[in-house]
Amino acid sequence: MAHSLRAAVLLSGSGTTLQNLLDRSRNGKLPAQVVLVLSNRADAFGLTRATQAGIATAVVPRKDYATPEAFGTAIFARCREAQVDLVCLAGFMQFLPIPDDFLGRVLNIHPSLIPAFCGQGYYGHHVHEAVLAYGAKVTGCTVHFADNQYDHGPIILQRTVPVLPGDTPDTLEARVFEQECEAYPEAIRLFAEGKLRIEGRKVAIDGK
Numbered sequence: 001m002a003h004s005l006r007a008a009v010l011l012s013g014s015g016t017t018l019q020n021l022l023d024r025s026r027n028g029k030l031p032a033q034v035v036l037v038l039s040n041r042a043d044a045f046g047l048t049r050a051t052q053a054g055i056a057t058a059v060v061p062r063k064d065y066a067t068p069e070a071f072g073t074a075i076f077a078r079c080r081e082a083q084v085d086l087v088c089l090a091g092f093m094q095f096l097p098i099p100d101d102f103l104g105r106v107l108n109i110h111p112s113l114i115p116a117f118c119g120q121g122y123y124g125h126h127v128h129e130a131v132l133a134y135g136a137k138v139t140g141c142t143v144h145f146a147d148n149q150y151d152h153g154p155i156i157l158q159r160t161v162p163v164l165p166g167d168t169p170d171t172l173e174a175r176v177f178e179q180e181c182e183a184y185p186e187a188i189r190l191f192a193e194g195k196l197r198i199e200g201r202k203v204a205i206d207g208k
C-alpha cells in the first residue's frame with residue numbers, strides 16, 4: 001500500500017464525488033486523507049458533508065478576485081497552508097489557473113469520454129443531456145491531470161458505459177457515476193504509488 005497522501009477536494013455542488021472519496025478513505029480503500037474541502041460557493045452541500053466528516057473547509061468566492069489568476073493564487077495558497085500533496089477537483093465549476101508548483105498534482109474527473117462532451121458549459125446533467133441529444137452509443141468518465149484549459153490535461157484513465165434505449169439524463173448520469181466511483185479512487189491510488197508519468201499529452205502507467 002502506498003503511503004497516505006494529504007488531499008484537498010475542490011467542489012461547487014452537492015459533493016457526491018467527495019462523499020465517495022471519504023467513504024473509500026474510511027474503509028481503507030484509498031491511500032489518501034482528505035484534509036481540506038474548498039468551494040467557490042458558500043451554499044455548496046459538499047461543505048456540509050465535509051463538516052459532518054470533521055474536515056476543515058474554506059469558501060473562496062470567485063467574485064472576490066479581479067482575475068482568474070488571483071482566484072487560483074488564493075485557492076492554492078490555502079492548499080499550500082494545508083500541506084496537501086494532491087488536489088482533487090470534484091465538480092468544481094470555475095476556471096482555475098494552476099501555479100507551476102501544483103502542475104502534475106491536480107486531478108479532475110469529468111462525466112464523459114474526453115474529448116467528447118467536455119469544455120466550458122459541459123458539467124453535471126448538461127453533459128448527459130448532450131450525449132443523449134447527439135445519439136452517442138457509448139459514454140463514460142475520464143480522470144485526467146488538470147492543466148490550464150477546461151477538461152484538457154493528460155488522461156490517466158477512462159471507463160465506458162453503454163447508452164441504452166429509453167435512457168434519460170438521470171439514468172445515464174447514475175450509470176456513469178457508478179464508474180466514476182471506481183475510476184477516481186483508482187487514479188488516486190496510481191498517483192499515490194508514484195506510478196503515473198506525464199509524457200507530453202500522454203500518461204504512462206508503470207506496470208501497464
Ligand code: GAR
Nearest residue numbers: 013014015016017090091111123124
Ligand atoms: C463529478 O463527479 C463529475 O461527474 C461532475 O460533477 C460531479 C460532482 O458533482 N464534474 C463535472 O461535470 C466537471 N466538468 P456534485 O458535487 O454536484 O455531486
